[in-house]
Amino acid sequence: MQDNELKQLEKIRIAKVSKEAKAKALSAAMDAFDEENSAIAKNNQKNPQGFSDSFRPIDNIKQNIWSTIMKKQLIVGTALAGVMAVLIAPAVLKQTTPFDTEKSDKQEITQSKDITQQGVDAQGMGQIVDNIKVGKADSMSDKSTDDEYYENDIASNESIDMVESGIIPQQAPQAAAIAPSNNNFQKRSAYDAKVTAELAIAPYHTAPTIPHPGDAPGFVEPQNNDKFSNPDQNPVKKVSQEPVSTISVDVDTASYSYVRRTLNSGRTVHKGSVRVEEMINYFDYKYPYPETSTTPFRPTMSIYPTPWNEETKLLHIGIKGYDIVSDAKPRSNLVFLIDVSGSMNSPDKLPLLKNAFRMMVNNLDDNDVVSIVTYAGYVGTALEPTPVSQKEKIFAALENLNSGGSTAGAQGIQQAYSLAERNFDKEGVNRIILATDGDFNVGMRSDEDLKKLIEDKRKSGVFLSILGFGQGNYNDALMQTLAQNGNGNAAYIDNLNEAQKVLVEEASSTLFPIAKDVKIQIEFNPSLVSEYRLIGYETRILQREDFNNDKVDAGDIGSGHTVTAIYEITPKGSKAQMIDDLRYQKPAKVEASADSDISEDNANEYAFLKMRYKLPNQDSSTLVQIPVTKDMEFQSIDNTSTEVRFATAVAAFGQKIRNETFIGSLTYDDIINLATGSTGEDKFGRRSEFINLVRLAKSLNN
Known part of the structure; x- marks a missing residue:
């Protein structure tokens, strides 16, 4: 359904209920039904035995009951289809995402048809939709008199009475209106991936405008479980x-x-x-x-x-x-310790991480050495110590990384230190670069145990730097603990520009x-x-x-x-002094430190x-x-x-x-x-x- 058609729907006149029109509509429908039913009866039945009268007690009861029900069913079903088409159209349109408008129009009509299938056949439903598109209120007749308009309006009220009474399930139209198709969800996922990828390469001077994920049908915004230490601000x-x-x-x-x-x-x-x-x-x-x-x-x-x-x-x-200066830079022995657990399965995590490390490798010297250790549910060495002169081998190892499993981060750290120590360069820089979202859920019993491990390992002369990625389960508190106790620094990579800053422009301060x-x-x-x-x-x-x-x-x-x-x-x-002097005690004299050369004056x-x-x-x-x-x-x-x-x-x-x-x-x-x-x-x-x-x-x- 197009915008101009919706505007035509808004112009449809809302009619008042007319008792005369209602009676006329019911009478016409009942006569039509009796005429059709009488013709069928003549062809399939003979007169009842034992009676010459046209009335038979049981037959009379049956006909009175079913005639009344069927007469109303035809009218109500037809009218209900028209009402549903009008009511559902804006609801479905509102739920439709920007990339799925055309298909949603078709889906809207199909779902409306399914709801009212018992009351109206496919041909009748098509007539209703066609008539609505051209702005006609009467969906079953070529006439356009006021009486016919009132008849349609009466039937609409009749259908509402049946919904309220429980004859027709009240929730069916709503369910059909908001139920997204599988294709819609697939497009939602593709759309989210595209948006996140664009965010990952957003320029510094641009604050990207991102559609709110809650606008998508059936989309639930993920809960933010990021963890931070929250110490009180320093007092006066x-x-x-x-x-x-x-x-x-x-x-x-x-x-x-x-x-x-x-x-x-x-x-x-x-x-x-x-x-x-x-x-x-x-x-x-x-x-x-x-x-x-x-x-x-x-x-x-x-x-x-x-x-x-x-x-x-x-x-x-x-x-x-x-x-x-560049000529005086020492040789680097680097171990990339990469989290490939299931929590890293996001465009702003593992894919961004791979690109960041590629940028870094491209700016290392040929005699520098790179190793790659990965950890998820298990720990593995994805790349043995390899000189940067063999960049293609390093890039291939990065490209083959995939995410999945739990996060055995502690074992990964132990393996990385072991590899760095095995290739230790006394005259060079020996550093582990841990890339993770901080979700350590397998290994050490507590963060304190992990802290002790890092404190012990730093004595080996191997420094530890932290690169954080992603949101949702980002453990900032743990990453700060690791960086502060590993003789390293911590950075958060939210896009390629930040990777360029940390790993290329500031590589010297990061590494040396x-x-x-x-x-x-x-x-x-x-x-x-x-x-x-x-x-x-x-x-x-x-x-x-x-x-x-x-x-x-x-x-x-x-x-x-x-x-x-x-x-x-x-x-x-x-006047800004916040702490008063004590009443009963004089301030203690502050003596200068013995090891300071401060003069008396x-x-x-x-x-x-x-x-x-x-x-x-x-x-x-x-x-x-x-x-x-x-x-x-x-x-x-x-x-x-x-x-x-x-x-x-x-x-x-x-x-x-x-x-x-x-x-x-x-x-x-x-x-x-x-x-x-x-x-x-x-x-x-x-x-x-x-x-x-x-x-x-x-x-x-x-």
Whole structure:
């Protein structure tokens, strides 16, 4: 049925019930039936024996009963067919998906015919449909008088009475209207696959518009069972009570990619999926490089007014890692540990994973070595150590991967470490790259057991990096545990652009570590700072005593990597002070650390920064110390660098979508304005994409 035909249906006049027309219709139908029945009786029966009268008691009863029923059945069945055709047409059309309109028209007529088959034959039904298409209300006559229109309307009311009384099943029309065909479901599946594939290659600057899956007939949107740890935000701390903050650096970026995909899908962001430090560190910042590899990174610090609180300031710490030149890159011994379980059977999982690894292999050197270990219900070696010069062999092994079975991830990790250790290169980079949706359901009894396994294996000198894929059963909490305890980093791959960023553009920082177990400790000066709050890093907090303990694991920094940490500080005497002084106890005097070379005249220092790191092949750490002075302070955020302003905008956005209370009345527009003026060169358009995400979050929240 076409749109113009539906518009004609809307113009059909709704008639009022007329008793005269009803009587006339019933009388005509009964006479026609009696005439036909009388002719049949004359041909097949003789007069009843023993009676000359036309009446026979039993025969009279039969005829009265069945005559009444059959007379009404013919009229009601005919009218019901017309009513159903009109009622079902819009319902079926509404349920029809955009790619199946033509077939749904045919299906609609066929199903309507099946429902009313007992009341009207095929020829009669065809006449009804034809008459409806041309806008006629009377489906069984060529006449068009008002009386005939009323007759049809009366019959429609009669059919409604029969439905309400239970003679005709009430649910039949509804079932036929919404029941999708097998072909419809097949097209739905093909359509979903096409949409997901398009999402996988969506450009950075585009937020793809995806038809909501609930619009398809019979389609049930899958339940989101993604798992996240959800630690509380860092509290405000009083300098007089806790003057020291110690953290492990973080170079993971998974949170930003996951949040981006969630927003682009038009869904609400899960609070646990937002780790503000990963949102900030997703972007590359042009902090000053260290001059030599002997000092692998250089910190840069700034103090400036807080955009969301005029009574506080932000302390911005930026670290830029030394960038290894191409000729000096060590040989790589890589093991691709690939999840091929049944949960990976999705276009945004295993197929995307294969393409991502192909891109990575194409950018490795010929003397690098690649192995492939797979795990599902069992563990297997899909590719023994193979030089990258034999790319076709590596690509063939990737292409042959198929998903199915449970997820014996723990055994897969053990096998991957075994293979990496067997091909260990003392002078090179030895790394396992685990690609999974995080659904480990066979093997270790708990995540803690798996964590212990990773902690033991990292002593072998083999690093572990994590690539997350997909949604629905994505176990972000476990993947963070594996990355943080495996001397590696975690990224989330939601499209090929992200694979290009992580595995090609940032391959050096992903593969080649320049420092491991990097820790930051900052001591605030109580004479200038009353309170402080660390933005993000909730899962990277260390104890004060962990800073000098070289046995305590911390984050690693790769070649050319940047790390940013931001503290919100409350100056002494500020109205923004949140923690009152004690009435009966005087604040304890904060003594400077014995190992710091702070002079007694420290009135110019906001804080004192200390950093510890180990070179990749060393077990002892090196200490770096830098005071944070008033010389690093800016009176306005507008006077800071574009890198500082943009990082601040991202920090604000991360807190905003987490619904944190500390950012006060800061709006999405404020964040957009701050980011718009600090995009800088933006070679790949990622900062512009961020601004679009903020706009999208604003629209979704409104």
